[in-house]
Amino acid sequence: MEPYLTLTSINKNFNGFYALKDINFDIKPGEVHCIAGQNGCGKSTLIKIISGVHQPDSGGVIEIENTKFSSLTPIKSVQKGIQVIYQDLSLFPNLTVAENIMINIYHNTKLRNSKDMEIRAKKVLDSMDSEISVNTLVSELTVSKCQLIAIARAIAENAKLIIMDEPTASLTHNEVKHLLSNVKKLKQKGIAIIFVSHKLDEVMEISDRFTILKDGEYIGTYNSEDMTTQRLGELMTGQNISFTPIATPFTDEIVLECKNLSKLNQFENINLTLHRGEVLAVTGLLGSGRTELCLSIFGLNPADSGDIYLEGKQVKFKSNRDAIEAGIGYVSEDRMGTGLVMEQPISDNILSSQFKKFQPALGLFQQSKALKLVDQLIKQLKIKVGSPYHAVSTLSGGNAQRVSIAKWLAIKPKVLILDSPTVGVDIANKSGIYNVIKELSSMGVSLIVVTDEIEEAYNNSHSITVISNGKIKQKIQTKDTSPEYLSEVVNA
Numbered sequence: 001m002e003p004y005l006t007l008t009s010i011n012k013n014f015n016g017f018y019a020l021k022d023i024n025f026d027i028k029p030g031e032v033h034c035i036a037g038q039n040g041c042g043k044s045t046l047i048k049i050i051s052g053v054h055q056p057d058s059g060g061v062i063e064i065e066n067t068k069f070s071s072l073t074p075i076k077s078v079q080k081g082i083q084v085i086y087q088d089l090s091l092f093p094n095l096t097v098a099e100n101i102m103i104n105i106y107h108n109t110k111l112r113n114s115k116d117m118e119i120r121a122k123k124v125l126d127s128m129d130s131e132i133s134v135n136t137l138v139s140e141l142t143v144s145k146c147q148l149i150a151i152a153r154a155i156a157e158n159a160k161l162i163i164m165d166e167p168t169a170s171l172t173h174n175e176v177k178h179l180l181s182n183v184k185k186l187k188q189k190g191i192a193i194i195f196v197s198h199k200l201d202e203v204m205e206i207s208d209r210f211t212i213l214k215d216g217e218y219i220g221t222y223n224s225e226d227m228t229t230q231r232l233g234e235l236m237t238g239q240n241i242s243f244t245p246i247a248t249p250f251t252d253e254i255v256l257e258c259k260n261l262s263k264l265n266q267f268e269n270i271n272l273t274l275h276r277g278e279v280l281a282v283t284g285l286l287g288s289g290r291t292e293l294c295l296s297i298f299g300l301n302p303a304d305s306g307d308i309y310l311e312g313k314q315v316k317f318k319s320n321r322d323a324i325e326a327g328i329g330y331v332s333e334d335r336m337g338t339g340l341v342m343e344q345p346i347s348d349n350i351l352s353s354q355f356k357k358f359q360p361a362l363g364l365f366q367q368s369k370a371l372k373l374v375d376q377l378i379k380q381l382k383i384k385v386g387s388p389y390h391a392v393s394t395l396s397g398g399n400a401q402r403v404s405i406a407k408w409l410a411i412k413p414k415v416l417i418l419d420s421p422t423v424g425v426d427i428a429n430k431s432g433i434y435n436v437i438k439e440l441s442s443m444g445v446s447l448i449v450v451t452d453e454i455e456e457a458y459n460n461s462h463s464i465t466v467i468s469n470g471k472i473k474q475k476i477q478t479k480d481t482s483p484e485y486l487s488e489v490v491n492a
């Protein structure tokens with residue numbers, strides 16, 4: 001079959017730095033083509049060239065259905081049938097499902113016929129076997145349903161190629177399953193799909209072909225028959241990466257205890273015990289109350305009832321300041337939003353959890369002490385930085401994630417909570433973060449790791465608590481279980 005889109009010799013430099021070097025790529029109707037590679041290898045840049053957001057350097061050719069272009073604009077790209085599902089989904093929460101799906105089609109029509117709009121929107125949703133009502137306000141839908149609406153909008157606009165750049169980052173197991181089955185339906189309609197995700201199992205499940213990039217260079221294109229998860233990881237990183245469970249034991253000294261913690265509509269009767277050096281993985285479906293529970297331990301979301309004990313003493317945190325003072329750190333799920341100040345220097349970010357201690361007013365001595373600490377943490381966590389004074393925004397995803405961990409290590413925590421620490425992080429950087437978890441545990445830090453990924457929970461814990469609808473569903477010792485069993489418990 002003729003490709004729908006072919007890219008030849010695509011280069012893109014940003015101020016002399018080559019994000020893409022001589023890239024070739026093609027995709028056929030009804031094909032799922034995965035663009036894979038480590039953080040910063042150029043995946044999103046390539047996608048932006050296809051969607052007309054970036055223009056390639058001169059010399060490259062973009063061919064769509066036998067028409068050649070030297071570059072595209074967003075309008076031209078859409079006219080040619082290319083649609084991007086952005087991570088923020090670009091929906092209007094205050095409009096209905098039908099209005100969102102039909103918004104661009106009805107854009108210039110002064111007189112909107114709402115009945116007609118609803119009928120056409122429903123037809124698209126029916127074709128995706130979705131039962132979402134077209135009259136519902138988008139603000140009332142879950143992330144996963146919103147994503148489906150964004151896909152439906154692309155179909156309504158006659159998409160021939162739909163691009164999904166890390167579409168599963170904020171979805172859980174079941175939602176991911178839905179998305180993947182929707183991708184299969186798009187395939188059946190003859191729509192081509194470019195799919196980017198750092199969750200290699202996902203891309204293995206649905207991709208027909210893989211194009212692999214490394215440091216902006218083209219490594220190759222491979223058929224799914226010739227690909228395994230292991231090989232994909234190897235081609236992306238040049239290393240043989242595999243994950244293993246934690247081998248070191250923990251002590252029997254109890255550090256943190258939660259007794260009967262409850263909060264209306266969030267979590268109920270939560271009992272947890274965390275020993276010194278123990279890593280507890282908390283998993284379960286998104287919206288199961290995991291993050292709310294962690295925030296409550298961190299003093300940001302007080303429970304309605306129940307007690308928390310730290311090293312045997314009851315604590316009642318009024319704010320996260322109290323929790324930090326007591327030795328609890330929290331690496332937030334949303335590191336770009338609340339965890340780090342991206343435009344500020346790496347050093348300031350690392351010190352931000354304890355500025356009180358190193359205030360410049362305290363003089364030069366304190367400053368050099370602070371810098372020493374920054375240096376030590378950068379080394380300990382193996383963070384790749386040009387200089388600690390560079391902005392965090394100059395770092396790759398995996399290194400930025402380490403800065404957010406360094407920030408909390410600076411307070412020498414007794415308990416460190418890592419909420420979804422590897423979302424959007426490539427396999428090599430994941431492995432680095434897993435090593436940090438293991439190292440911290442052997443140093444005697446107790447950790448709570450919140451994660452959606454079964455393998456991640458299994459390979460980074462001594463014990464696992466599965467939460468469902470705010471309640472503990474099961475507590476398991478990691479050494480007594482398997483990823484297969486865990487998956488059954490989570491999805492049951």
Ligand SMILES: Nc1ncnc2c1ncn2[C@@H]1O[C@H](COP(=O)(O)OP(=O)(O)OP(=O)(O)O)[C@@H](O)[C@H]1O
Pocket residue numbers: 014019037038039040041042043044045046396397424426
């Ligand atoms: N607008 C820009 N200006 C300067 N440099 C940029 C710009 N956009 C991307 N880059 C650089 O180009 C490289 C490729 O970035 P890109 O976002 O394409 O990576 P990616 O493969 O999507 O990574 P990730 O998996 O982390 O999303 C990176 O080094 C990035 O810093």
Ligand SMILES: [Mg+2]
Pocket residue numbers: 043044045165
């Ligand atoms: Mg990207």
